[in-house]
Amino acid sequence: MTPWSTQRPISPPGSAPTKAHGTANVSDPRATGGPCGSDVDRATSPHDDQLEGRPPPRSMSAVWWRLPSAAGDRPTYLAHALALSALHGPGPWPEGGNPLPDEQPQARRKLIPDAVLDGIRTQHTRAHVSECSGTAGASELVDHLQTLVMMQPPTTTALQRLHDVAVAADRPLGIADNLGRSLRDRDLPADRLRQVGVWLAEQGTRRSAVAVGVILLGLVGDLRDRELLLLLGALEDLTLYAAVALARSQPDPDQAVFELARRVDGWGRIHTVGRLSHTDDPxxxxxxxxxxxxxxxxxxxxxxxxxxxxxxxxxxxxxxxxxxxxxxxxxxxxxxxxxxxxxxxxxxxxxxxxxxxxxxxxxxxxxxxxxxxxxxxxxxxxxxxxxxxxxxxxxxxxxxxxxxxxxxxQASWRQLVYQGLNSDDPAVFRRAIWPAETLGIPFADRTRTHLRNLPNDWNLWYSLVDGTDDIDGVLLLAAELLPLAELVTGPSLEVGAGSERPEHVLDLIVSRLDAHPGKGWPLIKVALSNSTIRNRNMALNALDAWTSEAVPDEAQVAIRDALPIEPDNRIRDRMRQLLERWAP
Incomplete structure (x- = not known):
């Protein structure tokens, strides 16, 4: 089975390998002549052989085939990417381009974002992408593609239906292999498929739909699509798809992927560099x-x-x-x-x-x-x-x-570490922490000093919590510096990932209290009533380490009060188990 990332591109019947000479004007999605900025008038132009270095593709009609403009006013991924590019340049962009246009409210967000899932599947399972799902999603998508490209003229309704089917696929990584094989088997006109790919990439309002458009451009695209793929690929939720598309559609694949690699710095960097593993470019x-x-x-x-x-x-x-x-x-x-x-x-x-x-x-x-x-x-x-x-x-x-x-x-080496630890600049101090640990130089007092100015600095708390045996001192400092009353928010289904807010610091400290049974009840109590699942789980971990005799009555009351309003089933089960264990 040939994986999607290595399948050969689909070329129009009788054509030479794609080698175009021109780029899409993505700064104006409609500036290249077609309704979606795809320069679709070239699809059957008599000058295609000069513009692309290949014979014109098969024409199914004497009338030029055009896609209609998109309907609706939902924000597109392309508009989002253009806005980020205007603000921050070509990339890397803050948070990899997040939040995305179709970002869900906090309570409805996926536990693991799509970009992370794609990274795990490609880096850890090492499975062909076709193994991530069956063929049903790809088959339905190809059916709609075939219906659309055979229409004369294509309709907005058919395009929107295709968009919705692509969204329903949910995991484009899982249908990519089967999509390429099915399209090749059906011998659909490549020029029209490319127009559809551009339309989805430019007009798509959901990640899956845009990803399917990018996959199509990897199968039937050419040099005209380079700038569009680079722009969308700078959104790290799309980098994997754009990297494969660039590698398959561009005459200089290493350079194209290299350019994208410099625009990303998270999972996108991992995906792109992984596709440069055979380069010989100095x-x-x-x-x-x-x-x-x-x-x-x-x-x-x-x-x-x-x-x-x-x-x-x-x-x-x-x-x-x-x-x-x-x-x-x-x-x-x-x-x-x-x-x-x-x-x-x-x-x-x-x-x-x-x-x-x-x-x-x-x-x-x-x-x-x-x-x-x-x-x-x-x-x-x-x-x-x-x-x-x-x-x-x-x-x-x-x-x-x-x-x-x-x-x-050497004295000069140790002196440099002391200078870093004594710096009032927290960035310099942070850089000195690891060398100080390596050389056995104590620095807990200086950490406390910086925390008084930066009470939510997770990294400073981490070095203090894990670098000292004085857990009582850590608990006193946390009670002094953290806004504990504000962290009693009531439970929610928010996971609590991150390291920027006070609840993340609370999570860190309480997560270490299972090694200190009987200590830290004031912080554990707050964590039990915090909105994040992580804090409530860490609080239960800490209490689970206590002997029944050491558990204060207040803790049992807190668990009983929390049980009826706890929205997470697993945490409710853990609360019941604790109460049963503590029962006389």
Whole structure:
């Protein structure tokens, strides 16, 4: 079974491979002549052979075939992307372009967003996209496509019905393979399919419909669609589809995907870089090593690709390397040594050589907080059992551990960490935390000082909660700094993911209280009455660790009062189980 991302494009009968010379004017969706900005008048123009480098496609009528304008006033994904582009440039855009035009109210949002689900399916299951669903959705969609492209003329009603069928598909990733095969089997006119793809991409108001349009452009599109795909692909919920479409429809697929990769920094970066794994372009390889692997999800997803495709070992061979390469290499090595969801240092035979070269280069450069942190991470890894899987030369692990120790023992290195910890700039202080942990330098007092100015800073709370044994001090500080009365909101079905608000800090602290039975009831009580599911679950985790004798009467009353109004079935069950366990 040929997966959608590698199926060959559909070309008009008798045509040469697509190779157009022109781009869509996406700054004005209607500026290119057709009703949807698709330049549809070219579909049967006698000059197509000159404009596209191929014979004109089969014509089904002497009358040019046009799609009508869209009906309705719901916001389109294209309008949303154009607005973001005007505000922020080509990308990356804040939050990957979220919230999207069809964003649901908080209470109705999916537990896992579509972009995350696509990422999990493609990065973790490694299944063909056709395995994500059956053929029924693709078959119905192709039936409607066939009806539409055979119409003379096509109607707005038929287009809207196609849009709704595409929306009903819900998981376009799951029908992409079958869609491509079915369209190829039915031998539908490629020029008309392309117009439909452009119409869905430009006029679509729901993610699934726009994604289906982008999939069609990957099957029958050409160079005219490049700018449209780049623009929509900067929305990270669509990046996967746009990356595949660009790779399949453009004469320079690596460059097209590379351009998109630089416009995204979350799951979109992971999807695009993954499709550059066979590039031999020196500029792309250099970019990968100097930060192209970085993303908002986990650098571990792309570090191995960067090291191997970018040939990190060769890049570090010269006696002198540029600062960007040295810092990029440090980030790659850190991610490889941590391990994670993709290839790690154990699957990188050049690992010992690269670690040695990195430490050699760092030893001849002034220290930075980032480099101190990386050297500490390498020291920890080299000494760990995981490092035994690598092919070290005799005595090399001991020698490299000694190199790390010598570097971090230098007065200039430690002084830099102290300067960072004493900085009033919270950004500088945060960068000093990990090096301080690596070197064993205490910093809890300074963390408390910064928290008084930034009481909702989740990262500072994390370093304090997990970096001290003084849980009583943490609880006192939380009671002082958090707006506990405002966090008694009553329950809802909001999950509570994030790290920006006071409830996220409460979640973090209460999540650690199961290791301290009997402590923190005032915060647990607030968490039980908070709107987020995570806080209520963390509160129950903490109480579950208490012995029946240690549970105050107030806690049992709070659980009984919360039970009738709890909207989550699983949390209600957990409350009942606690009350049963506490019963005399």
């Amino acid at each position: 500029a792309i390889k250099a970019w990968l090593l100097r930060g192209g692997y970085r993303n908002r999800i986990m650098d571990e997803y792309l570090a191995h690709t960067a090291a191997t495709v970018g040939d990190l070992a060769s890049a570090l061979t010269p006696n002198t390397v540029d600062e960007a390469l040295l810092d990029g290499a440090g980030g790659i090595l850190t991610a490889l040594c941590r391990g994670g969801p993709a290839g790690d240092i154990r699957g990188y035979p050049a690992g010992p050589w690269v670690i040695n070269r990195y430490l050699t280069h760092v030893g001849h450069r002034p220290p930075t907080l980032g480099r101190i942190r990386i050297v500490g991470t390498l020291r920890e890894f080299i000494a760990s059992p995981r490092a035994a899987a690598l092919d070290w030369t005799a005595g090399e692990r001991t020698r490299l551990q000694n190199v790390c120790d010598a570097l971090t023992a």
